Amino acid sequence: METTTSTRGTTRNDSATARPPAVIATLSALLLxxxxxxxxxxxxxxxxxxxxxxxxxxxxxxxxxxxTNGWTTGLALGVGLFIGVGAILTPDTGDHLSSGDTALIASTVAELVALAALVIAGAAAVLARKGARS
Structure with missing residues (x-):
């Protein structure tokens, strides 16, 4: 017999643990x-x-x-901020975007989108973890 419990927006089955949407979005952004x-x-x-x-x-x-806990969600957010600041400060990003090479432009735009999504989703995951503790 499989039982299901629900707590604060997540559902947990005995056979598997579901992750909150913010964590799934953070994982997806890291992989992108x-x-x-x-x-x-x-x-x-x-x-x-x-x-x-x-x-x-x-x-x-x-x-x-x-x-998936407080320090790993915080680490993911930190990675997004760290690499994001590096992408903004390096002249390579602008060079890639103005290179005329479609593959390079597309992958650089994907990187910038991934970084924005990572910071947003990472912040949401950190705040959700913080809210779960209170």
């Missing part, structure tokens, strides 16, 4: 960020052989998927 960095590398962007942003995004996604 990693994919967009891989796309930029494939399009010829000047990245190191192993792009740090790609590794950081995948590690944060793995940790968030493994343990």
């Amino acid at each position: 960020l990693a994919a967009s960095i891989a796309g930029q590398t494939a399009a010829g962007a000047d990245y190191p052989t192993v792009p740090p942003g790609l590794v950081i995004a995948l590690v944060a996604a793995t940790l968030l998927a493994w343990r």
